[in-house]
Amino acid sequence: MTEPASAGRAVLPSADPPRAVLLTGGTSAAGRAVARRLADGGARVIVAGRDTEKLAALAAAGFDTVEADLVDPGQVRVLAEAVGPLDGLLHLVGGWRGGGGIPGQSDEDYRALEASFTSLRLVTRALWPSLIASPGARVAIVSSTAVARPLAGGANYAAVKAASEAWVRAMAHGFAKEAPASAATIFRVKALAGLEGRLADAYAGLWSMPADEANDRVSELPP
Structure with a gap:
């Protein structure tokens, strides 16, 4: 069931x-x-990514960082070992390519977009033992309202987002069976620009929700 994300500031329990x-x-x-x-x-x-300069800036700001290509299985295994026990994962690998209607949905564009789904699969599989060992993990992705209403010019993009949502919902089923205090959630946006603060509050707020309410939840962040 799709529900609106809370517009208020969700405070992480201190x-x-x-x-x-x-x-x-x-x-x-x-x-x-x-x-x-x-x-x-x-x-x-801990922030993982490929941009050395941006990672260095985050490290200078006091965050732990790991440089990794998240579509490389070997590097993802190294990442999983490096980060240690985890209580949360927010997957922000994304991007957009589109246009040209159905004939314009090129294989090149699809492969570029597919990286977000591939990395989601690799990362969550590698981190699953750590996540189910947490007393209350919260996993989330940022998806798109295009999943509910895909357009011809964004068919590749909507298909990849739909696959990512299916994967997260399967994770929610896994949590319900193996780690009922944990939850997997989907945030949908039309466009993320300008909603960074809303996303930050919505994700942090997942720890203030009972796991059975946060698990398998699809929330739309307002424009």
Whole structure:
């Protein structure tokens, strides 16, 4: 069921903050906003990505960083070993390509977009033992409203986002069976620009929700 995300500021419980949260593809403006919000709530934040300069800036700001190509299985295994126990994962690997209607949905564009789904699969499989060992993990992705209403010019993009949502919902089923105190959530946006703060509050707020409410939840962030 799709529900609107809360417009209020969701405060991370100070008595029980997540011990460690990994932001994959977290060198973007959204990643920086989420990192600061979580750190303000008492979390240790680890940011993984490929941009050396942006990672260095985040490290200088006090965040742990890991440089990794998240579509490389070997590097993802190294990442999983490097970050150690985790209580949260926000997957921010993304991008957009489109246009040209159905004939214009090129294989090149699809392969570029598919990296977000491939990295999600690799990262969550590698981190699954750590996540189910947490006393209350929270996993989330940023998806798109295009999943509910795909357009011809964005068919590749909507297809990849739909696949990512299916994967996260399967994770939610896995949490319900293996780690019922944990949850997997989907945030949908029309466009993320300008919503970085809303995303940061919405993700941090997942720890203030009962796991069974946060698990398999699809929330739309307002424009």
